[in-house]
Amino acid sequence: MPLFTWSEAFPPKSSFTENQIPDQQGRVFIVTGGSSGCGYETAKAVYNLNGRVYIAGRSAKNAEEAIQKIKSSPAAPHSTVQRGKGSLHFLKLDLNDLGSIKASVNEFLSKESRLDVIWHNAGVMGAPDGSTTVQGFELHLGVNALGPFLLQHFLMPICLKTARHPDATLNTTRVIFVTSAGHRGSPKPDGVNWSDVNTETSTGIRASLHKYGQSKAMNVMHAHEIARRYGPQGVISLSLHPGSLKTNLQRYQSGLFKTLTSPLLYDQHYGGLTELFAGFNMEITDTNMLENGGKNGSYIQPWGRWGEGAPHVFEGLAKRKTGERLWEMCEDILKEWM
Numbered sequence: 001m002p003l004f005t006w007s008e009a010f011p012p013k014s015s016f017t018e019n020q021i022p023d024q025q026g027r028v029f030i031v032t033g034g035s036s037g038c039g040y041e042t043a044k045a046v047y048n049l050n051g052r053v054y055i056a057g058r059s060a061k062n063a064e065e066a067i068q069k070i071k072s073s074p075a076a077p078h079s080t081v082q083r084g085k086g087s088l089h090f091l092k093l094d095l096n097d098l099g100s101i102k103a104s105v106n107e108f109l110s111k112e113s114r115l116d117v118i119w120h121n122a123g124v125m126g127a128p129d130g131s132t133t134v135q136g137f138e139l140h141l142g143v144n145a146l147g148p149f150l151l152q153h154f155l156m157p158i159c160l161k162t163a164r165h166p167d168a169t170l171n172t173t174r175v176i177f178v179t180s181a182g183h184r185g186s187p188k189p190d191g192v193n194w195s196d197v198n199t200e201t202s203t204g205i206r207a208s209l210h211k212y213g214q215s216k217a218m219n220v221m222h223a224h225e226i227a228r229r230y231g232p233q234g235v236i237s238l239s240l241h242p243g244s245l246k247t248n249l250q251r252y253q254s255g256l257f258k259t260l261t262s263p264l265l266y267d268q269h270y271g272g273l274t275e276l277f278a279g280f281n282m283e284i285t286d287t288n289m290l291e292n293g294g295k296n297g298s299y300i301q302p303w304g305r306w307g308e309g310a311p312h313v314f315e316g317l318a319k320r321k322t323g324e325r326l327w328e329m330c331e332d333i334l335k336e337w338m
């Protein structure tokens with residue numbers, strides 16, 4: 001199966017713009033990996049919409065540089081929002097170290113009593129064979145999937161509390177997972193290699209695509225499962241492919257590969273737009289699940305359009321309860337750190 005649909009690789013011009021998003025004053029947001037790439041664009045836009053934004057990442061220096069850059073950059077024009085009431089904060093978060101995630105959440109909870117939208121945006125791609133997290137998990141699995149699952153586990157109570165808040169309308173408390181069209185390359189039949197999720201034995205380019213693809217399929221499945229479990233309590237959860245973008249994500253790729261693929265990559269601003277669509281579009285009028293005719297648990301494609309994810313992953317979710325199975329597997333793997 002190709003890793004991208006035509007429409008994912010060459011998206012049409014977006015009809016969604018920042019101008020459609022109302023003032024976010026009084027609302028609180030987390031963007032993991034918001035120091036660079038599309039997370040940076042999301043953090044910048046939400047700050048300029050007057051939101052209180054936490055850039056969660058492992059480097060305070062990178063985050064502080066991003067914060068200064070955002071503050072000194074001009075905001076895109078907006079017809080109704082008066083700028084200047086947003087705030088930007090650094091939240092220490094290392095998804096590479098499961099043992100540190102609870103402390104990051106406690107730090108956040110010591111400062112805030114609500115969380116309106118979180119973008120699980122931080123990620124790695126194409127890391128060399130044998131790369132592992134502090135606890136020895138394969139790096140893509142650990143940083144892209146297990147870390148975000150654990151982070152969300154600790155944050156779920158504040159998301160649910162926010163969804164109950166009198167000023168939260170039905171569709172505004174959201175948990176967004178930045179996946180990738182690369183989830184199409186995840187293992188068959190379900191997107192997850194159930195018997196060897198840590199993919200310890202596989203090496204080479206094909207295995208690398210599987211490792212990234214599996215971690216990104218897990219993002220899609222986690223979004224769907226959060227929507228299924230917590231939709232009735234007012235939480236919307238979506239996954240999105242931000243587009244093929246020129247960012248630091250290509251850090252592990254060879255110079256030749258970068259040169260060859262560069263003409264096919266878009267500016268990171270468009271990835272931010274896709275993230276904003278997931279976080280703020282008002283086309284979701286209820287919390288009904290995708291397979292029941294609603295939009296909760298859906299997959300979004302660039303630059304902010306409802307899309308169809310990999311058929312094998314979504315068939316597994318709808319027909320084989322793979323979202324529940326993955327949830328239970330992650331809880332079991334992570335019980336030591338929960």
Ligand SMILES: NC(=O)c1ccc[n+]([C@@H]2O[C@H](COP(=O)([O-])OP(=O)(O)OC[C@H]3O[C@@H](n4cnc5c(N)ncnc54)[C@H](OP(=O)(O)O)[C@@H]3O)[C@@H](O)[C@H]2O)c1
Pocket residue numbers: 032033034035036037038039056057058059062093094095096097120121122123124125143178179180181182241242243244245246247248249250
């Ligand atoms: N660019 C694309 O073409 C593309 C396509 C499909 C999907 N995506 C997805 O989009 C998301 C954002 O990527 P991007 O393209 O914007 O690349 P990026 O600029 O490299 O952003 C990734 C962010 O994740 C952070 N991160 C990495 N490891 C981390 C860890 N252990 N703990 C906390 N933060 C960590 C990075 O921080 P450091 O600077 O500290 O490493 C960086 O800020 C990723 O999930 C990626 O898979 C991107």
